[in-house]
Amino acid sequence: MKIAIFGTVGAGKSSISQELSERLNYEIFPEPIDENPYFEDYYKDIKAYAFRMQIFMLTARSKQLFAAKDLKNKIFDRTIIEDPIFMNVGHKMGNVDDMDYKTYCDFFQYVVSENLKYPNDRLKFDLVVYLKVSDETSIRRINERGRSAELSIDNEYWKILNESYEEYYQEHKNDFPFLVIDANNNNLDEKVEEVIRNIEKIKKEI
Numbered sequence: 230m231k232i233a234i235f236g237t238v239g240a241g242k243s244s245i246s247q248e249l250s251e252r253l254n255y256e257i258f259p260e261p262i263d264e265n266p267y268f269e270d271y272y273k274d275i276k277a278y279a280f281r282m283q284i285f286m287l288t289a290r291s292k293q294l295f296a297a298k299d300l301k302n303k304i305f306d307r308t309i310i311e312d313p314i315f316m317n318v319g320h321k322m323g324n325v326d327d328m329d330y331k332t333y334c335d336f337f338q339y340v341v342s343e344n345l346k347y348p349n350d351r352l353k354f355d356l357v358v359y360l361k362v363s364d365e366t367s368i369r370r371i372n373e374r375g376r377s378a379e380l381s382i383d384n385e386y387w388k389i390l391n392e393s394y395e396e397y398y399q400e401h402k403n404d405f406p407f408l409v410i411d412a413n414n415n416n417l418d419e420k421v422e423e424v425i426r427n428i429e430k431i432k433k434e435i
């Protein structure tokens with residue numbers, strides 16, 4: 230079973246991924262944040278670092294998909310399908326110009342996606358759990374967690390990111406097996422149980 234956890238920053242992906250991994254004994258592939266050399270600089274100057282950050286992210290997530298390819302059961306704490314959402318925010322906010330945005334989108338579509346589809350589709354998930362939160366929840370959790378780089382940026386960024394996540398979902402809801410969860414509540418058990426119920430249902434259908 231290949232599970233993707235999908236959602237904006239502060240949606241609670243890490244906690245739910247961790248808990249699911251423990252309860253189901255599935256291997257977890259976390260967000261590659263600790264080893265990200267662009268993380269701090271990106272938040273200081275998005276215009277200068279957007280492209281480099283995206284190339285790093287696409288590479289890190291492709292590596293994860295490659296490392297996971299022979300594992301039967303796995304959980305991805307965010308996946309490569311979400312990275313273009315960040316580039317889209319950069320473009321919307323004027324941090325990425327039209328030409329760079331087009332180059333990135335073409336690269337993603339014709340190089341990244343195409344190569345991940347063959348010989349067997351690494352972009353195929355059994356379940357994509359969309360942890361949907363309000364702007365208020367996302368921003369509150371980012372503030373509570375207090376990662377200094379993230380605190381340096383205007384709240385407008387988090388609002389546009391959340392809006393872009395929802396736009397992505399509306400556009401692609403028939404392309405992936407989405408399960409949408411209201412992740413505003415802090416009851417982890419409730420959310421995890423809802424995901425597990427769905428996993429059990431899918432297992433029966435396979």
Ligand SMILES: Nc1ncnc2c1ncn2[C@@H]1O[C@H](COP(=O)(O)OP(=O)(O)OP(=O)(O)O)[C@@H](O)[C@H]1O
Pocket residue numbers: 236237238239240241242243244260262282283286306311312313315316379
């Ligand atoms: N493609 C990307 N472009 C720019 N920034 C990215 C990208 N992918 C991840 N990030 C950044 O990496 C950081 C880690 O992501 P995030 O905080 O969502 O992970 P998390 O802590 O696991 O999430 P959650 O709060 O849902 O558990 C965030 O600051 C996020 O904005």
